[in-house]
Amino acid sequence: MESRLSSWLSLTSLGALGFVVCLVWADTGRAQAETASACAKLSDVEMVQLLNKWRGEFTSGDPERLSALYADDAMLLATSGGQPYKGKAAIRSYYKDLLAKRPVLSIKPSSLTPGCGTATISGPVVYRVAGERKGTRTLLGGRYSVDFGLLNGSWRIVRHSLAADPRSSGGATDPATGNKPSPPL
Helix, strand or coil, X not given: CHHHHHHHHHHHHHHHHHHHHHHHHHHHHHHXXXXXXXXXXXXXXXXXXXXXXXXXXXXXXXXXXXXCCEEEEEEXXXXXXXXXXXXXXXXXXXXXXXXXXXXXXEECCCEEEEECCEEEEEEEEEEEEECCCCCCEEXXXXXXXXXXXXXXXXXXXXXXECCCEEECCCCCCXXXXXXXXXXXX
């Protein structure tokens, strides 16, 4: 009888231990799931899709649709030395002026950096816009950087640097530096 009681207590203890292990394992899995959902990271493909969505709205020529991709308090830096555009209204105004010049865009992602609820894409960009005289085009470009943030379940642009500085398409050297200008993309 003592042996049965001892066996029963051992089995009961093992069962209780197993139950505790299951609870701990379940809590660990729940914590990992909560951490994973709290830290959304995009794949390279998803980041390029975000950039392509911006490119598509840019190509649409509609400043309203384009500015809708930005966070309410986003910042757009259009030139390397220029004043930033802050907020959707200012960004929409910038794009209204730029899109009136019928720009043709060449943009390539060369760096994709995912983060926890963030993503940064950067690379070379060139805009070909209508020039001052009929039939002419001006090149604007350099490097761009776009910072996306996950806000209320949607990915929005929170900071955007366009580096839309005038560029030369000729082969002459810059008299001030002696350097050749960067070739257009």
